[in-house]
Amino acid sequence: MIDTLLFDLDGTLLPLDTDEFINSYLKLIATKMSKFFDPQQFIAHLLDSTMAMVNNLDSSKTNKEVFWEAFFSKDINIEKEILQFEFDEFYDKDFPSLKKVLKPHPFSSKILKTAFLMNYDVVIATNPIFPLNAIRQRLRWINAENFPYRLITSYEIMHFTKPHIQYYEEILSIIKKSPENCLMIGNDVEEDLIVRKLGVKTFLLKDYMINRNNKKIISDYSGSFNDLLNLILTLRKRGTGVERL
Structure with missing residues (x-):
């Protein structure tokens, strides 16, 4: 689940x-x-x-x-x-x-609020090449700084970066979760979808998709912010794992 x-x-x-x-x-x-x-x-x-x-x-x-x-x-x-x-x-x-480079989108905060209201554990799995202060600054830009995150991956605490699979293994170890308990949501084909090798389900957000090396896209789910919100709602309501969009 x-x-x-x-x-x-x-x-x-x-x-x-x-x-x-x-x-x-x-x-x-x-x-x-x-x-x-x-x-x-x-x-x-x-x-x-x-x-x-x-x-x-x-x-x-x-x-x-x-x-x-x-x-x-x-x-x-x-x-x-x-x-x-x-x-x-x-x-x-x-x-x-x-x-100033931000492209405001109302769904970011809404998705996070929905996730917490539905009692998900939430990890900010950003590439940990910045200090925590810089990551919290960016969360502040979308009014999402003060949510009770299970983990924010910053360069002070992490020992690996994306796209190394060890980065995701370290996350799972810290939060004490099994791959089948997790859904990774990202826009980078190479950096975010690699976690599927561990058995973690993935959602590829296409609004700002990155595929620098033109890799074959293999993701369990993909779509827009609205598709993501619907999936998050579906997962918790049905409680039986991931259902196809």
């Missing part, structure tokens, strides 16, 4: 064009760090350090630890504490301005 919903964030609950968001984010943070770095060199270094997180499969290190180890693996003439303070200040003061 499905009793747990795993939601991707960017392009799923958060209705935006992911590439537009990332490009705007990189420009903004490079401007913030321009007093220390050449902007283009900073962006290249930031992306290299992010890829270190994405490629890491060492379960003894959190994504945060991997990121900062990679960032300071080159000659950085700034104390780590100072730079981390600048990053924290960026997420507090500058990051909220990125809300």
Whole structure:
């Protein structure tokens, strides 16, 4: 029986064009760090350090630890504490301005409210390459910051990223759920649908679908926000598992 919903964030609950968001984010943070770095060199270094997180499969290190180890693996003439303070200040003061790239959609908050009213456990299964503060900021943009989530996957606590299957295994371990109890909801064919390998059902949200490598789409369910809402209602009412839309 499905009793747990795993939601991707960017392009799923958060209705935006992911590439537009990332490009705007990189420009903004490079401007913030321009007093220390050449902007283009900073962006290249930031992306290299992010890829270190994405490629890491060492379960003894959190994504945060991997990121900062990679960032300071080159000659950085700034104390780590100072730079981390600048990053924290960026997420507090500058990051909220990125809300401008949001494509408002009333269904995001409605779907979450419905899920909690129907007593689902809810996980924000966003790719954990950002600190928790940045993720909560993005949830705030859709009036969804204060729901009682079972888990929000941030870089402080997670040890793997999408599309590694270990990321999803870690989620299931933390929330102590079996694959058959869960439905993963996302818009990225490669990053979100891979969880089917564990036996987790999937819903592919097509509004902002991403399929960068033109992979064959194999998902248990797919459709719009409205289709997703109907499925969530159906699952809990019938209580017999997933029914075909």
